[in-house]
Amino acid sequence: MKTVFAKTTGLTDRVFHYCPGCTHGIIHRLIGEILEEMEIIGQTVGVAPVGCAGFCENYFACDIIGAAHGRAVAAATGAKRARPDRIVFTYQGDGDGASIGLAETISAAARGEKLTSIFVNNAIYGMTGGQMAPTTLLGMKTATSPYGRDESMGYPLDLPKLLAQVKGAAYVASVSVDSPQAVREAKKALKKAFQVQVDGLGYSFVSILSTCPTNWGVTPVEALEWVRDKMKPYFTLGELKVPTVEGGGKE
Amino acid sequence: MAILMKGNEAIAEAAIQAGCRLFCGYPITPSTEIPEYMAKKMKKAGGTYLQAESEVAAIYMVYGAGAAGARVMSGTSSPGFSLMQEGLSYLFAAEIPCVIADVMRGGPGLGGLGPTQADYFQLTKGGGHGDYHPIVLAPATVQEMIDLTKEAFDLADIYRNPVILAVDGILGQMMEPVEFPGKYEAKVLPAKTWAADGCEGRPKNNVISYYLSSEAGEADNLRWGKKMAQMQAAEQRFAELSLDDAEYAFVAFGTSSRITETAIDMLRSEGVKVGLFRPISLWPFPADGLLKRVPQIKGWMSIELSAGQMVQDVRLVVNGRAPVGFYGRQGGMTPEPEEIVAAFKTQILKGGVRG
Ligand SMILES: Cc1ncc(C[n+]2csc(CCOP(=O)(O)OP(=O)(O)O)c2C)c(N)n1
Numbered sequence A: 001m002k003t004v005f006a007k008t009t010g011l012t013d014r015v016f017h018y019c020p021g022c023t024h025g026i027i028h029r030l031i032g033e034i035l036e037e038m039e040i041i042g043q044t045v046g047v048a049p050v051g052c053a054g055f056c057e058n059y060f061a062c063d064i065i066g067a068a069h070g071r072a073v074a075a076a077t078g079a080k081r082a083r084p085d086r087i088v089f090t091y092q093g094d095g096d097g098a099s100i101g102l103a104e105t106i107s108a109a110a111r112g113e114k115l116t117s118i119f120v121n122n123a124i125y126g127m128t129g130g131q132m133a134p135t136t137l138l139g140m141k142t143a144t145s146p147y148g149r150d151e152s153m154g155y156p157l158d159l160p161k162l163l164a165q166v167k168g169a170a171y172v173a174s175v176s177v178d179s180p181q182a183v184r185e186a187k188k189a190l191k192k193a194f195q196v197q198v199d200g201l202g203y204s205f206v207s208i209l210s211t212c213p214t215n216w217g218v219t220p221v222e223a224l225e226w227v228r229d230k231m232k233p234y235f236t237l238g239e240l241k242v243p244t245v246e247g248g249g250k251e
Numbered sequence B: 001m002a003i004l005m006k007g008n009e010a011i012a013e014a015a016i017q018a019g020c021r022l023f024c025g026y027p028i029t030p031s032t033e034i035p036e037y038m039a040k041k042m043k044k045a046g047g048t049y050l051q052a053e054s055e056v057a058a059i060y061m062v063y064g065a066g067a068a069g070a071r072v073m074s075g076t077s078s079p080g081f082s083l084m085q086e087g088l089s090y091l092f093a094a095e096i097p098c099v100i101a102d103v104m105r106g107g108p109g110l111g112g113l114g115p116t117q118a119d120y121f122q123l124t125k126g127g128g129h130g131d132y133h134p135i136v137l138a139p140a141t142v143q144e145m146i147d148l149t150k151e152a153f154d155l156a157d158i159y160r161n162p163v164i165l166a167v168d169g170i171l172g173q174m175m176e177p178v179e180f181p182g183k184y185e186a187k188v189l190p191a192k193t194w195a196a197d198g199c200e201g202r203p204k205n206n207v208i209s210y211y212l213s214s215e216a217g218e219a220d221n222l223r224w225g226k227k228m229a230q231m232q233a234a235e236q237r238f239a240e241l242s243l244d245d246a247e248y249a250f251v252a253f254g255t256s257s258r259i260t261e262t263a264i265d266m267l268r269s270e271g272v273k274v275g276l277f278r279p280i281s282l283w284p285f286p287a288d289g290l291l292k293r294v295p296q297i298k299g300w301m302s303i304e305l306s307a308g309q310m311v312q313d314v315r316l317v318v319n320g321r322a323p324v325g326f327y328g329r330q331g332g333m334t335p336e337p338e339e340i341v342a343a344f345k346t347q348i349l350k351g352g353v354r355g
């Protein structure tokens, strides 16, 4: 019988703890597939965040370092500088990468650290039960914006757009996983990001719009619709920066 | 051949000689000669000087590099050391070896640039969250800074624990004649089979610091507790001066121990039998060595560049069996030997203090 689909060897056999309809799982699979396809599982060190993906060392088949909340990029920087021959990536939520760890993200981009950050934007703090994130949309109700986020709480940060301005960032993409086609495009972007690192061109960053049906208080299907209807119009999408020949990146 | 060297530079040179090839830090007075020396010399040694965006980032760069198996260090001064406390707690829990130098300056707050020893509590009682202790070594001369820096890297690897060099601003800035490679002989170290540096040819490694259940959390804490007990049993270090015939003893480390030595000479010339107990490991506190002297000593006195922090540990060991006095200066000031002599006379000889 012909095999049409097999679980990637880039992931372990552990069952995900993610909620039904949470797209963290899809993003994990894409990364696992890329590690397998690029044959770099044994050469890769991943850095886990604090957030819903904080237990991802159970799922990725490569070595994992667990960082403190917001410090994944700093830890990844240390690992990569210590072992420049290794592929190093961070997997972070929007709170981890765009709030408490914003300085680390931008500074690593500015230094052109040769590592890859995967930024999973679900517009909320999933792990701690659905509080407001730096990416929470205006009007969106969360546990700490119970009447909806208003302008006194600031505006949602479009981090990939910001990073695309930074010279040391070689590749910046903003994608989604709300449809099969979007998943395919997300995988392409992720693969390019890893390739940019393999080629030593600079910092690569992929933002992925993701769901949190549990804390958004909607069904899995509604969550995907919400990504399409609410998040996609606000956050800049596409490849925002691709590498130039000299290194660094071009908008 | 002896050469003249600044304390901070001696730490940096000793680290490179000990095989440290990555330094991550953020400049702060009075420790800036450490990053500057690293920036100058690391490249030639085939290593990397990496200027972090903050001490918060620096300590996690150390964390990532150490987790990947590298010999790595950072150096900072008190406000920067405060920013590193969360990271030290994580380093302990993830059992990642590294060396951090804290060249102490005035506090609290931004404080002043002058030397202090006022980070003693933060250094020895665990400045971050949770039950943990790094090993803390306090040199008193520039030569000792070299020897202890080299040893610090080995201790970090042996125990898989952060090791901190506790240096006051005077020692960091002071020039003294030193010898390289120094007295310390490198130990045979365990292989870093636990490192997260790519799992080619072996099962994958995770270097993490959380536990999913309270049962697992307690088990981890008990295991760390055993490790700390092992360090307490094996790594207490101290030096003694003129204690064999002494009736009274000062306790002091780092720069204050050197000023105290002069005070001891002055008191001895007046016929007072007094000596010095100098902790070299601040954690583990050399309680066993101090305890041996307790039956013989009629009065103790702790001399510190702080409001009196180590004196609490001295009192715990002496435990009421003799008076324990304290004298210190703060905010970057250092005591004159005469002040120490006078304080000793009022508090100990005239019995002004009860232990
Ligand atoms: C220093 C510190 N502050 C706060 C927390 C609590 N905390 C854990 S995860 C988290 C937010 C996670 O949100 P995000 O990064 O968006 O990831 P998600 O769970 O949504 O995937 C917070 C605030 C922490 N662990 N450490």
Ligand code: SF4
Residues within 6 Å of the ligand: A017, A018, A019, A021, A022, A023, A024, A052, A122, A126, A127, A211, A212, A213, A214, A215
């Ligand atoms: S809380 Fe939200 S982000 Fe976390 S696993 Fe559940 S759905 Fe996913």
Ligand SMILES: [Mg+2]
Residues within 6 Å of the ligand: A093, A094, A095, A120, A121, A122, A123, A124, A125, A126, A133
């Ligand atoms: Mg989130």
